[in-house]
Amino acid sequence: MKTNESVENEGLLVRRIKNGTVIDHIDGGEALNVVKILGITGATQEALSIATNVPSRNMERKDIVKLTNRELSKEEVNRIALISPHATINIIRNFKVWEKKGVEIPTLIEGIVRCPNPGCISNTNEPITSKFEVTSKGLHCKYCDWVITKDLTSHII
Template identity: 70%
Template sequence: MEDKPRGLLISPIKDGTVIDHIRAGAALTVLRVLGITGQTDEELSIATNVTSMTGGQEGRKDIVKVSNRELSKEEVDRIALISPHATINIIRDYIVVEKKGVEIPTHLSGIVRCTNAGCITNANEPIHSSFEVTEAGLHCLYCDTVITTDIESHII
């Protein structure tokens, strides 16, 4: 049996961000929450459902490379909701200058839409949603609704 060559067929980027260890199948959701939909001037590389070796276990992951863009804290927080084991790699002049894991924050403001149609954050008021992250889910600080499932579909 012939050994398969290891490695991905994605070219390196000079400057930008590589989002690695995205949950398999979630790369397109990551692009959506970053506001990268349809036509864009940003150079993208997307690898979906690729083999990953994490902790000695073989699994699957997605990878997104975005040239000439470094993510804001709010964008990283959105990614953490989709894929809490993702890593963010900042690339400058083809070198990884910073590598960090994402962390789900304890408080989210203006990132998730409340599922309660009667919540004041869903009215035509200039109020951003505000959630506390708990073990039970996302707790709306305005109406006490708790979002426990399908959180990524409510990311603004």
């Protein structure tokens, strides 16, 4: 019979993936937001594994998302960086980590975030994309000067 301690030391019982992406070190409780901003629904083709509130040596708790047969674009990685700046992206090919990189929050974000100001020119029919500067106070709209300071997930396009 296994004790609780021996079960905890066995690690996660989530199946390895042959090809795809593992998003690790997601801030605890943010995995479902990551899935949402990647546009993954029950109707999409990739198999998905999610682990939430997993103990971590480097973080109090973390989430993990595994996607089969899908590698993320730079724009998708930038979206993840906005809600989980400590996340790491692991590209898996033939069951091995092919590439591992951390996310980086860009200094200028274009076309990823929607301005919450209904009067902003980026929310009209003008042929422009939203532009935000990343500052210590939050995301600063380059068109109307609004600053988004929290709940970024609801503004990510």
